[in-house]
Amino acid sequence: MLHAGAVVDHSPLPPIGRPPGAPADCQARHLVLSVFRWHRGDPGDPAELLSGFLDDNGLPVRNLGRTGDKKQTIGDGTICGAALYVSADAGSVMAGGVIGARSPVPGIPDVYAVLYGHASDVMPIKDISGGAVQPWSLGPWRDSWTRAEHAHAVEQVRAAIGRGDVYQVNMVGHASAGYTGDPAPALRRIAALSGARYGGVLTGEGWAVATASPETLVEVRDGRVVTRPIKGTRPATAEGRRELLASAKERAEHVMIVDLERNDLARLPGTGPVRVDELFAVREWSGLWQAESVVSADLDGDVGLADLLRAVCPGGSVTGAPKLAALAQIAALEPVGRGVSMGGLGWIGPGHLDLGLTIRTVAVDGHRVHAWAGGGITADSDPDAEVDEAAAKAGPLRAALRGR
Template sequence: MLHAGGAVDHCPLPPIGRPPGAPAGCHARHHALSAFRWHRGDPGDPAELVARYLADNGLPVRNLGRTGDKYQTIGDGDICGASLYVSADAGAVMAGGVIGSRSPVPGIPDVYAVVYRHARDVTPTGDMSGDRWSLGPWRESWTRADHATAVDEVRAAIGRGDVYQVNIVGHASAAYTGDPGPALRRVAALAGARYGGVLTGDGWAVATASPETLVEVRDGRVVTRPIKGTRPATAAGRRELLASAKERAEHVMIVDLERNDLARLPGTGPVRVDELFAVREWSGLWQAESVVSADLDPGVGLAALLRAVCPGGSVTGAPKLAALARIAALEPVGRGVSMGALGWIGHDHLDLGLSIRTVAVDGSRAHVWAGGGITIDSDPVAEVDEAAAKTGPVRAALRGR
């Protein structure tokens, strides 16, 4: 059924794992009622269309900054919330930026939302053994030399003053046979996966082990937690990350961008940095994270919030629109489900992770993406190695290791 530019399906597939970012109290009790989908090239404003769909289903997305009587006890049969996914392409549309290359998984919508009813009975979602799963060799979207050349082109653009920083992302895919469900649940269960979960659609599924908060709204406050800076999770790696002037400069630049994104929200502020360059661990890697927050005006709705924060600054660069144009010119394969937003919208909060450390499967292939932020001081070989380190745990989980 058409929904003013999007489409609504009233018989979506049942979950094969916990939806990303869903509250623990609803675990295995999610019964999908309907799903909204919007594809690149469809008419209408995707931010407004998905907000309308969620509002029509009783979720309070028109005034996210409200406080007071917003908590609702969820009983059997009640709508407990919704999963929301926004692709990198949809984020670029919302920001008014240049859209990149076509997604390698075009069957997956660019905006997808599923409304869930809280079911009485627990529904098993299966184990993670995957005896009938077989994954073939990975096929990279570009060679190490191509990736390094793209890094050099970004450094040249920075030298000309076109941009200050650009995040460059590569893609790889592998053929598979068998049931992907157990492999996807292994990805979602990786250590440090703050948004670990699986989202399914007609002929496709997405699993994320994302540790990064794109945007969270609770108790009238909006928060983003940008991550920038990566090293192996060893004592030496931690010392190296803390001592790296290049990593800190790159990180602070993105923190400033995120501060500006939140400041664009009408009536919101003041924006403050609650924590700067805190080193935390994700699945064998140290990563630097900051916390940026502001009081959210009660009248701010979901559509305005998505337009302000999508796509995330830590996976685009600065200035954001100039970085999007550079990304579109350099990356040969679209970002697809990666580098977007994926999470949960409930009656009392919104919590969307950045869809990094994320894998997609269609009917025949598994797809992964990884990259990093490029500054004038970036070393091309080191950047290629960093991207490989980020995708390593996801690839290992898919293979069952």
């Protein structure tokens, strides 16, 4: 049975990189069986439509806590699993929040799932163009706001916090640059950045997304659901580590998001007690220290994919608290849509789910490269420091795209 937005496509998309989160034992053997697409403005509940598509095509997602690891079959192929991407806009729709400015990459669906089978032979990784005439060249970056405009948005968030409208809001800026040549090697450099837990590339018709995300939006495995929020950044130096560990502001911001994530998991039906397994652990990502916590709960009842996505999307570390109030601030203040950033991207298999948060993520649309970066704003935020932090997060992406 096909659902709205679903198409059957037995021609494999260009394998320019491994799908994020795909199991290691089936690398380079991904054969496309069918594709699901949902765009902002399309009718229907995207979480339910996606669940129906996957479940009806042989990938059980109605009870994630009790799925086994047995391979499913469809037609003549064995189902490996599905790559899944959910945009920030789709997450806002699922959560019942306000959606903001439209994506600068409108050709990329807001929900995109590719159901894969196993090809009989290894499929070699190729470039998008099959050999571009022009060498890869990246033009100058064009930012969605100036430093002064970004700093002013920070001040507006601080004013909203002072009024009691919100406790914390994540502000994100967008930048794009024109390019010539084949972007595939540059996208693979992004996916290979140090600390990329979800490094990979997802390709569609006329577009591609590459991520170096270190952050787990949600993972379900062996009857347990886990999220790993990251909040707090410093340069990866000895002094930067000391500053991060000693910062009362960063720790308060981080704990606020951990509490939000605990609440998100507690909303799931049939979950056991939610616990914080690790708090404010400092880890490195491509020249930056970042603080990460681990929040988990046992899945004791029937929890489906739709329930899970509604509970955790969009991720608390890239929205703020309370989440719906933060989404309203984001919609009012950010001049350019978040596009592929601040959403979820990863893998659903017959026995597990693992979605990374699409921070440290770029997209290409045939003409331009798009990237996003930002940070959490609290009452104690310094506007200039917040602008500098966003630039620091974008730096490794821009360097990788240029080939450095």
